Amino acid sequence: MLTLHTAPLLRRERDGEPAPEQAVLVSGDRIEAVGPLAELTSGYAGARVRRWPGTLGPGLLHDGPLPPAPTPRERVHALLRTGVTAVLAEHLADPALRAAAERSDLLVLPTAVAPTLRPDGRADLAVHDVDGTCLVTVVAGRIVHRRA
Incomplete structure (x- = not known):
């Protein structure tokens, strides 16, 4: 099943500049695409959409x-x-x-590697609020933490 994760802001890299109106398309445990929300929504009309508050970025x-x-x-x-x-x-x-x-x-x-959101990468995502609180953690495409 395809899932489109979106938030008001998205960072492809942890320290990258946040961009508005972006999304991450996830299929299974992999990222299929990262790009403009409108483009991904129209291109993958059957995808489930998860809208999160805060900033979406790599885990x-x-x-x-x-x-x-x-x-x-x-x-x-x-x-x-x-x-x-x-x-x-x-x-x-x-x-x-x-x-x-x-x-x-x-x-x-085995060694530190900077996490990024990229097509064909593992679907490891996190959404953080403006105060740094983690709202959602997605590991290999599965939601493993969601703040109540």
């Missing part, structure tokens, strides 16, 4: 130890609540923690 890379929590699952969930979609492998030495990260489909990277 975040977490470069540090995972936050403390009672269980590995809760440690991973603490990252998802902030918009993190990737973590460096060196911070997942504990097998239970690595398994929890893999079950959540977090991208485990």
